[in-house]
Amino acid sequence: MAPTVREVEVFVVGAGQAGLAAGFYLRRAGLDFVIADAQDGPGGAWRHAWPSLRLFSPAQYSSLPGRMMPPTGDGAFPTAEHTVAYMADYERRYELPIVRPVRVRAVRRGDEALVVETGEGDWRARVVISATGTWWRPYVPHYPGMGEFQGRQLHTAHYTGPAPFAGRRVVIVGGGNSAAQILAEVSTVADTTWVTRRPPRLLPDEIDGKALFDLATRRQHALDSGATAPGIADLGDIVAVPPVRAARSRGVLKAEPMFARLTSTGVAWEDGTELRCDTVLWCTGFRPSMAHLAPLKLRGPDGLIATEGTRAAAEPRLHLLGYGDWTGAASATLIGASRTAKQAITEIARELRPG
Template sequence: MNEILDTIVIGGGQAGLASGYHLKKKGLRFLILETSDKVGGSWPHYYDSLKLFSPARFSSMPGMKFPGEANDYPKRDEVIRYLNEYRTRFQLPLRTNQRVATVEKGSEGFIIYTLAGDTFRAKTIINATGSFHNPYKPVIPGQDTFRGRLVHSSQYRNPEPFRNQRVIIVGRGNSAVQIGVELSEVSKTTLAVLQPIQFVNQKLWGQDLHFWIKLIGFDTFPFWRLGKNAPSSSAVNDPGPYKTRIAEGKPNQQPMFTSLYEDGVIWPDGTKEAVDTIIFATGYRPNLPYLQGINALDAEGRPLHRAGISNVPGLYYVGLEGQRSFASATLRGVGPDAKFIVKRLFSYLKL
């Protein structure tokens, strides 16, 4: 493309689509680049049984209500349909199979090169990608000798491949517990944890937790202003069954194993146990190597920004965890963040 657009949005998931909505409202010329062959970012790659923790009435993106019963928790496939319908309704310009390889600074903004061999030019960039494609797996002593299967939770789809296996899940967050409870129906499953799992009740006094956090303003409080002191939590949202199932030992939880051997794990007391599969539900790390060349990242590859505004003029972010509030990076939170960023991007273009 020889045309110089006002903005290139990198990422066609919820953050990219919400950004597109607000860019279109401003009348800006833009294009959304999506890595995969589908709209929806990471959602098509999540495990089959995944549900939102926020009910439908608190899960809408700007301009379009999430369909269905207001108090139901949308399933993964419902979210995928919603994102596709969102793109169609607002006629957002999006090109698939466009994984960004490199970003350079040009005389009139940025030059974006993709692995498909295409080149795009824009005055500004909104990076709206997540970190799903850079899963983190810790290095465990002895793992090179382990003859079983080591996978990340990003590779998990459903319990069937693990039927009748001995499975250990490393982690204590929402994904670890959800997958563990599901696997315990067909396998002997244990959660290996550094600290005991903590739960937060999904419903309080007859209302979903999101009703209360929205009511008191917690959902939109600007925690980014607190910097390193911003609160974080690994507590598991429990709509009802998870705490009970863990208490019943389905799955059970044990202190993290110390190492691996050929057939399995070695627990802290020195006991060896044969294991078929270990699943690391250990999160993700930043995945923005294409921004390294314009000095937009710190030494660990994390974006240098304040509330989504990069240290590099003309570069912005939407969809970062904790970017501006507790809700940032969630389906319900990307809209306000996108509106904030597009407003500042628009002002930058008018300078």
Template sequence: MDVVVIGAGQAGLSAAYWLRRRGLSFVVLDADPGPGGAWQHRSPSLGAGSLHRIFDLPGRPFTPPPAGSAATVVPAYFREYEAAFDLPVRRPVAVTSVARAGGGFRVDAPTGSWTARAVINATGTWTAPYIPYYPGIADFAGRQLHYAAYRGPEEFAGRRVLVVGGGASAIHLLAELPGAFWATRREPVFHDGEFTEDHGRDVVARVAERVSAGLPPRSVVSVTGLGWTALAREARVRGALVRHPMFDRLVPGGAVWGSRFEPFDAIVWATGFRAALSHLAPLHLREPGGGIRVEGTRAVREPLVHLVGYGPSASTVGANRAGRAAVHELAEALSVLEVC
């Protein structure tokens, strides 16, 4: 076929829509058991109305209901979207390797192999949670988990929780966990304006600078700041937005700042994610700086591989634009190859 798309989240579905519009043959391989991308794995306690905004997928507006869990509402929208445009999504297909094969690529998974002239990678970050090393992390005797494994406040009732991280995930935790203690490396900066598409374009441009230099992308919140979402306002009203600097070390019963000790029963690491790209290792796309250098969405080392939902397009609005741009460029490139 012309293109294999890996991942059926916002970026992958956007790319699939434009592939269908351009008349290219393609398949979408998705590791999840059902539609919804990373949204289906979010905590049931995260309400759809608590988010910044979920931008529409191309060709079909999204109108969130007044109530409901994001883990239910967004996957329902994705499911309806796949059906409306008859998108060829195959699941569960967990891609393990992408390699050069003749004049194209071979995409391997435990359930089969596919060959294509080009690849659009849209695997996002949810499956690659990141927990940084801190002295004593292995000595802490309480429970430790990444935000990706958080499923609501009930399991932490009566426990003193340390929340580590300065992004939207941490704000979600602070709004739900009474008495949580908040620690970040940098002072959080809250953004007072609306997260509009114009603001999104500015953010994308700044994140793109690192990616074009072959450096690993920074977190989007490091550029955008935090928005005053419903969750942030709720946390502020509850007096939960009291930030403390990072501890010096962890000990079995808690954390230590100099001579000060604070006891904790659990730590939730809201410390972000890394791009899930291990399956692309056979293509040797990484630069000495550790990242994959892209121009637009095209991998510089492999022009027929495009990364959407990576770096500057790692947001809902960025993913939409990236899907369209990747398909436009690939359609032109494949047309030229066909003529040759």
């Protein structure tokens, strides 16, 4: 007997912040939907982040739709643990139809629907929302000598805290927020060297994630109308959360130019200068996790899928949520994912339930 293929109006891939925001608006719209999550518990990528990681905004500006994130006990910006607890409570409060752990293997075109292949059977959906984020595809650029280096190399995704680096010599690579936050705490126990491709720039102390979202939104509205407007990059690259400010006060936030290669014992620059180290920590970002969409053959030369809003330009039954500015202004943040999801579900509901 052939296995049963289940039917649903909307299938959401991923129960991270973007998937939960989509679920809230799908439920409010009265649509039939399911959310498949590969994780064995709530929290999305936040459940894998290092313990001291802080959001860039106070709790009141880091909330999903319908329910404010409760403030932290110490009044500081929320930690990853606090965010996971909030997301778990959010799932329960809205009784979102999440199935886990269910890994989506592929999304394929059917005659009148998209076919979603999972490890727990197949689904047919009139619309698929992909909300898998980027955490699962850590990016490390290639540099000569990487295979010769005898020390340890790891990426942000595998960083768990400063303790393993106590008394070591650590090179931290990257000019973004993760690099600055990790540098701030590793430098308290290790001899650190920070290297970046361009001089790092801290945002003004009063700028947080809420301000960044508002700026990104204004810029997108301006671009949509054919005007120009400053972007986040015009202000800086790094949010000055309290640990980063403390590192600044200690004189730690001093970056060297990017090295040219790795050696067996460390790193070396073009001018011949060498630095011995025990660890190279790559804080070099992530790429969209979209292997499940490969059968649709939608990726362009830049590795991204062309979109009109959140809808895939070449496959109107597919929407992309939470991957970054190309799928909505600041959509990789909690507040940005919420606003982008609202726009997407409004469009989907209008199409599936006309009139």
